Amino acid sequence: MIVAETKPIEEIYGFIEPYNKIMVLGCGGCVSVCLSGGEKEVGVLTSALKLKRKIDGRELEVVEMTIPRQCDWEYFDLMGSRLDEVEAVVSIGCGAGVQALVKKFPDSLVYPGLNTSFLGVGEKPGVWVEYCQGCGSCVLGLTGGICPVARCSKHILNGPCGGSEKGMCEVDPKNIPCVWQLIYDRLKSIDRLDLIEKIMDMKDWSTATDGGVRRMENPEVFALEHKQQEDKEPAKG
Amino acid sequence: MNTQSNLERVLESGAFAVTSECGPPRSAAGDVILRKGLMLKHCTDAVNVTDNQTAIVRMSSLASCVLLKSIGIDPVLQMVCRDRNRIALQSDILGAAALGIDNLLCLSGDHQSFGNQPGAKNVYDIDSMQLLACARDMCENGRFISDLGEYEMDTPPSMFIGAAANPFADPSDYRVLRLAKKVNSGARFIQTQCIFNLKKFGRWMKDVRAMGLHEQVYILGGVTPLKSAGMARYMRDKVAGMDVPDSVIRRMEGLKGEAAREMGIKICVETIKKLKKMEGVSGVHIMAIEWEDAVPQIVEMAELLPRP
Numbered sequence: 001m002i003v004a005e006t007k008p009i010e011e012i013y014g015f016i017e018p019y020n021k022i023m024v025l026g027c028g029g030c031v032s033v034c035l036s037g038g039e040k041e042v043g044v045l046t047s048a049l050k051l052k053r054k055i056d057g058r059e060l061e062v063v064e065m066t067i068p069r070q071c072d073w074e075y076f077d078l079m080g081s082r083l084d085e086v087e088a089v090v091s092i093g094c095g096a097g098v099q100a101l102v103k104k105f106p107d108s109l110v111y112p113g114l115n116t117s118f119l120g121v122g123e124k125p126g127v128w129v130e131y132c133q134g135c136g137s138c139v140l141g142l143t144g145g146i147c148p149v150a151r152c153s154k155h156i157l158n159g160p161c162g163g164s165e166k167g168m169c170e171v172d173p174k175n176i177p178c179v180w181q182l183i184y185d186r187l188k189s190i191d192r193l194d195l196i197e198k199i200m201d202m203k204d205w206s207t208a209t210d211g212g213v214r215r216m217e218n219p220e221v222f223a224l225e226h227k228q229q230e231d232k233e234p235a236k237g
Numbered sequence: 238m239n240t241q242s243n244l245e246r247v248l249e250s251g252a253f254a255v256t257s258e259c260g261p262p263r264s265a266a267g268d269v270i271l272r273k274g275l276m277l278k279h280c281t282d283a284v285n286v287t288d289n290q291t292a293i294v295r296m297s298s299l300a301s302c303v304l305l306k307s308i309g310i311d312p313v314l315q316m317v318c319r320d321r322n323r324i325a326l327q328s329d330i331l332g333a334a335a336l337g338i339d340n341l342l343c344l345s346g347d348h349q350s351f352g353n354q355p356g357a358k359n360v361y362d363i364d365s366m367q368l369l370a371c372a373r374d375m376c377e378n379g380r381f382i383s384d385l386g387e388y389e390m391d392t393p394p395s396m397f398i399g400a401a402a403n404p405f406a407d408p409s410d411y412r413v414l415r416l417a418k419k420v421n422s423g424a425r426f427i428q429t430q431c432i433f434n435l436k437k438f439g440r441w442m443k444d445v446r447a448m449g450l451h452e453q454v455y456i457l458g459g460v461t462p463l464k465s466a467g468m469a470r471y472m473r474d475k476v477a478g479m480d481v482p483d484s485v486i487r488r489m490e491g492l493k494g495e496a497a498r499e500m501g502i503k504i505c506v507e508t509i510k511k512l513k514k515m516e517g518v519s520g521v522h523i524m525a526i527e528w529e530d531a532v533p534q535i536v537e538m539a540e541l542l543p544r545p
Contacts, residue, residue: 156364161345162403162478170477184408202367
């Protein structure tokens with residue numbers, strides 16, 4: 001899932017400084033699961049902003065709302081006309097959600113309430129860890145299902161480097177396991193150490209963000225959409 | 238394949254090689270490099286120049302190598318993957334070769350979080366293993382990393398290519414296999430992490446010999462003279478992949494100033510003498526961290542003068 005953290009309250013407070021009535025919009029997707037952008041967090045942020053405003057001697061009206069997802073167009077319809085009531089929106093969806101909102105409602109003022117961080121997994125209650133970097137060409141098949149691109153501090157494909165000690169990474173020996181130790185142990189346990197005896201070739205990063213802005217097309221859906229368009233507007237002549 | 242490298246010449250001759258290293262200054266003072274170089278010139282076969290070690294901004298390794306070359310030293314250009322992508326790395330290899338730098342040491346590099354630029358973008362486009370393979374392909378086949386072209390350069394670089402190895406890091410039973418990967422990627426010489434635990438190093442060398450790697454690559458054992466018990470404890474506790482046994486720390490304890498430094502040099506010389514006798518060890522790499530003036534004395538006491 002996409003893991004995001006709440007921005008410092010001062011930063012959000014700064015965004016909304018000019019406005020007296022705002023909406024705080026939550027998202028029922030990933031950010032709900034990682035406890036940063038769901039219904040409960042909408043309430044918490046609303047209270048914090050209102051309280052701070054009160055201390056500063058100004059009232060703040062807040063419309064609280066959470067939709068199932070901020071990255072799918074149809075859910076925005078659930079907002080009805082509530083958006084018309086407010087001067088600005090603080091979205092506590094991920095970065096994709098904030099931008100979808102801007103695209104859907106170009107006349108609205110939208111501010112982010114979260115810092116979107118990574119694709120990860122909740123390892124224990126309240127702790128999420130990065131597992132995937134969305135590099136666009138998955139190497140998990142060669143590494144026992146454990147990703148060095150996302151989970152090695154140096155993203156090296158032929159690790160571990162010299163900074164691996166007692167299973168931990170020198171960058172943060174308390175919190176970051178050396179992923180190459182994990183990969184080594186895993187491959188050893190499934191008797192596939194042969195996979196890392198070979199030198200792993202350098203990666204083609206053009207499938208990652210380095211190759212320019214990415215898009216994905218589903219050919220079937222794309223063709224269907226195209227056909228419907230043609231049926232609506234039959235070729236002239 | 239032979240290059241103009243003095244280090245390669247010495248190793249090929251079968252002599253026990255001595256290399257040392259020189260950390261560039263955190264300023265534009267070229268004379269600092271020259272001063273360190275002059276201390277090391279008569280007692281080493283080649284001098285490594287670190288590449289922004291510990292991720293602290295320093296004078297560029299390549300520029301410092303050129304300064305050392307100007308006073309007749311054979312520099313080893315250290316090149317890390319942390320700061321440059323494959324375009325910049327290949328370009329710097331060409332530039333270094335054109336400037337007469339004959340040795341290249343391919344490293345992954347210290348993570349930027351350790352240095353004075355923790356907000357820097359972490360490049361690691363390729364890793365040290367892949368940089369080795371890239372450098373070898375450039376030198377031997379005149380080719381760049383490329384999926385597209387068949388371009389072959391008319392004047393390829395010619396460099397003696399090496400890598401680092403850490404016999405003390407984990408997972409320990411994978412360390413020799415990883416060395417084999419470096420050899421297969423093109424490393425012709427290896428400089429190891431500082432050796433304080435000779436027993437553990439000896440076990441690693443035994444595995445190296447069992448795989449026949451000592452016949453495929455020149456291994457230079459890394460040594461560092463300790464300045465104090467505090468330094469020894471710091472290295473043991475704070476530097477990942479560094480193994481400083483208690484027996485070494487006990488010998489340093491209670492000694493202050495000059496007495497501690499003398500003991501540090503003594504331990505270092507003893508280590509070198511033991512390495513010299515170890516089958517498959519082709520030389521020693523002396524890393525006297527900000528203490529380059531200790532190197533001539535160490536080399537002399539280790540009976541490694543004059544240099545061939």
